[in-house]
Amino acid sequence: MCLGGLLTSDDDSALPGTFNDARTKWTSTHNPYSGTTYTVTAQAKGGAAAETMTFTTRTPADTFVGYFTPEAGSTSGVGMPVSVDFTHAVTDRAAVEKAITVTTDPQVEVVGHWFSDTRLDFRPEEYWAAGTEITLGLRLKDVEGADGVYGTQSKDVTFHIGREQISTVDLAKKTMTVRRDGQAIATYPVSGGDAEHTTWSGIMVISERFEETRMESSTVGLGDEYDIEDVPHAQRLTTSGTFIHGNYWASASIFGSSNTSHRCIGLRDTKGADDTSTPGYAFYESSMLGDVVVVENSGEDMVGPANGLNGWNLSWTDWQAGSAL
Template sequence: MNHVAKRARAGSTAVLTWAGLFTVLAVLTGCTGGTPFFGDDRSPGDAIRIVPKDGAENVGADSRLAVTVPDGRLERVKVTRTEDAEHQEVPGRIADDGRSWAPREGGYRLGLAGKYSVEAVAVDGDGHRSARSTTFTTLVPEDRFIGYFKPENRSTVGTGMIVSFDFNRPVTHRAAVEKAIRITTEPRVEVVGHWFGKDRLDFRPASYWQPGTKVTVDVGLRDVEGAPGVYGSQRKKVTFTVGRSQTSVVDAREHTMEVRRDGEVVSTVPITAGAAKTTSYNGKMVVSELHEVTRMNGDTVGFGGEYDIKDVPHAIRLTKSGTFLHGNYWEDPETFGSENTSHGCIGLRDVKGGSSDTPAGWFFERTLVGDVVEVVNSTDRTVAPDNGLGGWNLGWPQWKAGSALR
């Protein structure tokens, strides 16, 4: 798979919320650049139908929430509301015939000013699994703005974690909003904000976090005027802890990935990167999601019908535009370490269904959200700093220049 077709890469913005570590997730995406979540409530040929549709905004409180399959059965469904980096699962049940899921409580109302994620896995009549994930956001009153942000409260993250806010409305009073978000650390380290346009604000230190650092994000946006007549509605404290250091360097020319843990090389893994016409981005990318199984569909990212793999194992998202490091069971094992064949993603040898005994399974089980994967020696350009959590590709003076408080 690949990052988005080059023509679909422009204007990337942040993923609205932190997806976290779920047991089994499904993402309708392609291994490419560009935005993978758009369009109708299902892609062509998608067996899992979800309402509200993927990417829907300003969804009303009384809107229908449902998951259905025309045939086969639903294996698992998880619906989560994310608000202020807190996750709350929506109670629901799969019908006795396995064809639908609905909230357990009758007359369930969606919460306003929230982001919902829906993850579903279905099995068809031949026993083949298919996965899908969608997101939608609910209505925010017109005179209010909120910021969807990550990482999750009380999470443990890698040393490359960037605190990222995506605002539901354009912010014109950037200094006031940035000043209202206070980040403190133990031990103390300077943390500076950087604006990407009018609706995204990221925070990071000059270099990767030290393992063991405790970080507190004090969101004091309530009643702060973000734009004329539009005021914030959030007041929240979020904490997270920086775990062990793990950084991985993918050499696209040598077809290897060197994994370093706390400065020591623990493994050199054979990989396959982007092919000559669909190269992988260079640069530092930060893990933002981990999925034990996901779907990758070329239709969603500009590759037409080149591929549609419904059960990609051990998928680790590196960019918003669709670059993943993932398990690959369909290539000849001799490909890994010798040839670049993907549409831009980084492939590790795996088996159908995934296994902890494969290179992909080994790496997946040792990865945290916030870990850094750096690609070198690709013929592609460096990944944009706002494509996912790509801010480490800016030097410290450039980063600080993007603050509204400087």
């Protein structure tokens, strides 16, 4: 009759469980993980030497993981959602969403919203408070996200929210006002999309930043209208190709007076991205991933909430309706 025992995995973590009253049967409190080697150590009645044995659980043939934004340990602006992109389409959304937690300090209600079978974003009702610490818990290992397809991750990652910066672009006035923690810190003249290439309106979040980058019209469905290999201080606002960026090729007189771009928001800048006196340089240096840019009076519809990290354009009721829980 077994008096005691221990079941540990190959990472030295114990699998919890309990004996029956007669201590002849031990049952784990949850299933062993797949693809894991376990060691059983048993002590028999009467002082006999402990015995050990090992076994390895099978690895699923089909698996998935979730790639998350922002990066672990990073600091982002107050508009940055927690976004998880899965490597396989999820059919059991409830099971997967239940296996993911987003907790914060200070505490705030955070709700998930499925944009597709492969994308699940999390956000609170309002922008994050400056200084918030966010912990993403992934307990996807052995969760069946689709028929015969199982998750492989069990980890916690933490990221932080920095200061609040919200910039409002008014394309009727051709200006952008930058507010830091509620106080206006700068106003820049800008040029937005022209009448044939209007800029999306609504709330947009900076999702990528490049000191210099190449922009080709063919990549956004505009044929061969432009190909600029060294666009300075470019910050992505949509997946479809909207940026706020420096512009050195247009006359300085257009900024603040005319909307002439192909949907992007331009600030005066110089070639080489090293002139610290320009608005393009100054705005880029003041920004971070997750900062909010609100576009008004553009003459265009509101940007789609899945076009970039722009779920703030959904009401809280509509956001909650996208949760599987």
